[in-house]
Amino acid sequence: MCYTDHKGYFYKEEIMKTVKFAIIGCGLMGREFASAAARWCHLFGADIPAPEIIGVCDTNAKAKQWFLDHFPSIRYDETDWRALLSHPDIEAVYCALPHHLHREVYTGIIRAGKHLLGEKPFGIDQEANKAILEACREHPEVLVRCSSEFPFFPACQILIRWIREGRFGRLIEVRSCFKHSSDMDPNKPINWKRMIEFNGEYGCMGDLGIHTEHIPFRVGWKPVNVYALLSKIVTERPDGKGGVAPCLTWDNAILNCEARDTDGHLFPLIMETKRLSPGSTNEWSIEVSGMDASARFSTNDPNAFWYTQAWNHEQAWCRVDVGNKPLFPTITGGIFEFGFSDAILQMWAAFLSEINGVTPEWTCFTPEETALSHKLLTAALTSYKEKRVVPLD
Numbered sequence: 001m002c003y004t005d006h007k008g009y010f011y012k013e014e015i016m017k018t019v020k021f022a023i024i025g026c027g028l029m030g031r032e033f034a035s036a037a038a039r040w041c042h043l044f045g046a047d048i049p050a051p052e053i054i055g056v057c058d059t060n061a062k063a064k065q066w067f068l069d070h071f072p073s074i075r076y077d078e079t080d081w082r083a084l085l086s087h088p089d090i091e092a093v094y095c096a097l098p099h100h101l102h103r104e105v106y107t108g109i110i111r112a113g114k115h116l117l118g119e120k121p122f123g124i125d126q127e128a129n130k131a132i133l134e135a136c137r138e139h140p141e142v143l144v145r146c147s148s149e150f151p152f153f154p155a156c157q158i159l160i161r162w163i164r165e166g167r168f169g170r171l172i173e174v175r176s177c178f179k180h181s182s183d184m185d186p187n188k189p190i191n192w193k194r195m196i197e198f199n200g201e202y203g204c205m206g207d208l209g210i211h212t213e214h215i216p217f218r219v220g221w222k223p224v225n226v227y228a229l230l231s232k233i234v235t236e237r238p239d240g241k242g243g244v245a246p247c248l249t250w251d252n253a254i255l256n257c258e259a260r261d262t263d264g265h266l267f268p269l270i271m272e273t274k275r276l277s278p279g280s281t282n283e284w285s286i287e288v289s290g291m292d293a294s295a296r297f298s299t300n301d302p303n304a305f306w307y308t309q310a311w312n313h314e315q316a317w318c319r320v321d322v323g324n325k326p327l328f329p330t331i332t333g334g335i336f337e338f339g340f341s342d343a344i345l346q347m348w349a350a351f352l353s354e355i356n357g358v359t360p361e362w363t364c365f366t367p368e369e370t371a372l373s374h375k376l377l378t379a380a381l382t383s384y385k386e387k388r389v390v391p392l393d
Helices: 028-038 061-070 081-085 099-111 126-138 154-164 204-218 340-355 367-386
Strands: 002-004 010-012 018-024 050-057 076-078 092-095 115-118 144-146 171-179 223-231 236-238 244-246 252-260 266-274 283-290 293-298 304-309 318-321
Touching: 018 028, 018 081, 028 050, 028 061, 028 340, 050 061, 050 081, 050 340, 076 081, 081 099, 092 099, 099 115, 099 126, 115 340, 126 367, 144 367, 154 204, 154 283, 154 293, 154 304, 171 204, 204 252, 204 266, 204 367, 223 367, 252 367
Parallel strands: 018 050, 018 092, 050 076, 092 115, 115 144, 171 266
Antiparallel strands: 002 010, 171 283, 223 252, 236 244, 252 266, 283 293, 293 304, 304 318
16 A cells, blocks of 8 residues: 655555464463464564464353454354354464364364464374374365474574584484473362373373474484383372362373484484473473583573583583574564563464465474374383383384
8 A cells, every 4th residue: 555644755555464364272372372463563574474363263152252352353253163164264273172173173174275283292193193194185285283382482493503503413312301290289170181082092292292302303303213101190180070080191201212313323312291290380491412512491491592512521501691582583672581472473473484485494393293293102102011112113
């Protein structure tokens, strides 16, 4: 649109391109996405289309009401996800539903021709995941990605660049973890994540595993085998109706794997997913140990990049306060702190960039990577059951 201002100057107003979104599953992460969409102007200088939320779907009217109260752009208020997908002006969908629904709903979204950012683990089991990937192959025009926000922390992006630059030399060990303590209270009522019919046999691995796999898989550190240590510690919980219900899912998991570096050398790759981790509120971390250098990042110290470089038998750990220097620039000054909601915004900027045909330096977890995740977690179940190392190749 071209026009003149009050001084008579002629100029062109750039109208931002938008992608019309619907949300299926109006819970915690749906609200995080909506909040990111509402602050899209926080991104600075990047030619990224903005998400416009025009539809919501949930069987819980109270959950939907928050969106209806805050987003006047919403045109479609549905309780049936199929009805939502019937609206041709919806271009993309964010879907956050329990794992047992992934196969039916994700394949429905893809086959409806809508771009999809879905939640982990992309199917309750390997069979469900294969069905979702088959739908992806049938519709290559649809962009499909899985949510994983933690690698977008600026300090973690430095660690990723060090990996890609080969700064670590021969790898000694890599440890990637997602830990929290939300289940430490045995009197906490059971929810769907503790029920095998909704969460699946993977337990904590299915819900948290992709967080630990995103960086190793993306940089080419793919497990060649796994020996799993799984723990089922709290075996029953209050059912919320005055009784108790059995907890059949795994609370904690340690996957001891071997992977190969770029020179073909084997090294230990340890991935931990824990719901019972004393003192861990919501801790995501990765540590890379190498002969030339080592580095680590943790959301417990979110602005810090820790590193050491080896010289003979002496090393010293150094801490760099990175500040706000994300992959996609924002209006926030570089001296300020970066947090979880900022990582969510960065993840969504990466997804919208890909919809726009631009591949950023770091992208969301891919469907092919979810297939590798399911291969690993299925092997982990076999490993624990049979008490042996299970090869993945």
